[in-house]
Amino acid sequence: MESIYRAESRRVLATLIRLLGDFDLAEEALQDAFAAAVERWPQEGVPASPRSWLISTGRFRAIDRLRKRRREIPGEHDMAEETPDIENYDVVDDRLRLIFTCCHPALNPDAQVAMTLREICGLTTEQVAAAFLTTAPTLAQRIVRAKTKIRDARIPYEVPERADLPERLASVLHVVYLVFNQGYFTRADLATEAIRLGRLLVDLLPESEALGLLALMLLHDARRATRTTAAGVLIPLEEQDRSRWNRAQIEEGAALVRRAFETRRAGPYALQAAIAAVHAEAPSSAATDWSEIVGLYDVLLRMEPSPVIELNRAAAVAMRDGPEHGLTLIDAILARGELQEYHLAHAARADLFRRLGRKSEAAAAYNRALALAVEEPERRLLERRLKEL
Structure with a gap:
């Protein structure tokens, strides 16, 4: 039962939300359906299609629950008592x-992230709250407000039309x-959930940027x-033991990068993934093709101008041309008043x-970075x- 819950609960919930038109009612129906399965399947056997059985059972339990509420409090819920009979539940579309x-x-x-982790990934309210350093009651209220907004603003439960898809997909990614x-x-489980979501998006909607984001996450996570x-203590890229990198993930990520570029519509995520792939496939930092990374x-800068991307490019230029060239570029960014508070x-x-042997200036810059850094692994480095020094 536990394996079926892990595999099917989010799919069943997605369809119940469509059929019942209400997040809370669908969640109650999901729990009712699994409670019924625990009671009946040991005697009756597991049905040929557990998913369809759970959806049908949850749906009818919800209708019974609504009828009871209406007898007790007339007008309590305005959903129609019956929903159309459905032979083949379109679970793929429902998950999208x-x-x-x-x-x-x-x-x-913040509500988008909380709803995604709670409703799509199936994390508990306590798990989501812990991930974002808040209390479970605070997180629960955030989710309640989001569900109320969905209901009151009549946010449609649908996949956007093709014309709106790029903008809406960008929000999801x-x-x-x-x-x-x-x-x-600090939370490998969240990174794993994000990769699982990325796989789901690529399976359901293999757009170039969905491919790019999944590739980017896999390539970064390969070095976990x-x-x-x-x-x-954080280990810099050039000091990491590359023999311990996850080669299967690197190969998968690199293949996804190629797929994204073959569409001729590679965007920022695909480009970042391509950069990560050059790093991941190089046998050492010294043997990295820094010219390709700068290119x-x-x-990426032409596509998405950003001082952070400029900073990353400056670091690559420093590896290709020498530290003094990178330093000139970084100083120019800071002189514009940008990234002053970016550790x-x-x-x-x-x-x-440090590489130039200018120790006093290096110490001052390290102290400034330390004053701004929050993550403990970075602070320790x-x-x-x-x-x-």
């Missing part, structure tokens, strides 16, 4: 509908990447085992000063660098 509804731009960004980044250092020491950043800009600057 649920993703686009949870990530609707009318919802607060952004939420998935937020989930991945939230788990990058080598990102930090046992003491929790990919040039294309990685000061950390990159410090590393280049900065502290180590300071001690090594």
Whole structure:
């Protein structure tokens, strides 16, 4: 039963939301259906199609529940008592509908992430709250407000029309990447959930940017085992033991990059994944094709101008042409007043000063980065660098 719940519960929920028109009622129906399965399947056997059985059972239990409420409180719920008979539940479409509804731009960004983790990934309220360093009651209220907004604003439970798809898909991919980044250092389970969501999107909607995002997450996650020491200190890319990288994930990610570029519609996620693939496939930092990485950043900057992308390009230029060239580019970004409060800009600057032997300037830049850094693995690396000067 546990394996069926893991495999089918989110699919069943997605269809029940469409059939019943209400998130809370659908969640109650889902629990009722599995409770009935626990009671009946040991005696009757597992049905040929557990998913259809669960959907039908949940749907009729919900109708019974509504009838009882209406007898007790007339007008309590305005859903029609009956829903059409459906032979083949279109679960694929329902899962896409649920993703686009949870990530609707009318919802607060925090609510989009919370709804995605709760309704699509199936994490408990307590698990989602822990991931975002808040209390379960606060998180529960955030989800309640989001569901109320969906109901009151009549947000449609549907996949967007083709003309609206690029913008709406971008919102969904952004939420998935937020989930991945939230788990990058300290919550491997969240990173795993984000990759699972990425796979789902590629299976249901294999657009180039969905391919690109899944590739990007896989390529970053392939280095998970080598990102930090046992003491929790961040290990820079050039110091990581590449023999411990997950080669299967790297091969899958690289193949997805190729698929994304073959569409001739490669976007920012695909370009970032291409950069990650160059890093992942290089036998060492010194043997990395830094010219190719700089060229990919040039294309990415034209597509999506950003000081953070400029910073990353500057770091690649420093590896290709020497630290003084990278330092000039970073100083130009900071001189414009951009990234002044971004710890990685000061950390990159410090590393280049260190490589140039300018220890006092490196120390000042490391201290500035340390004052701004929040994540403990990054802070420990900065502290180590300071001690090594």
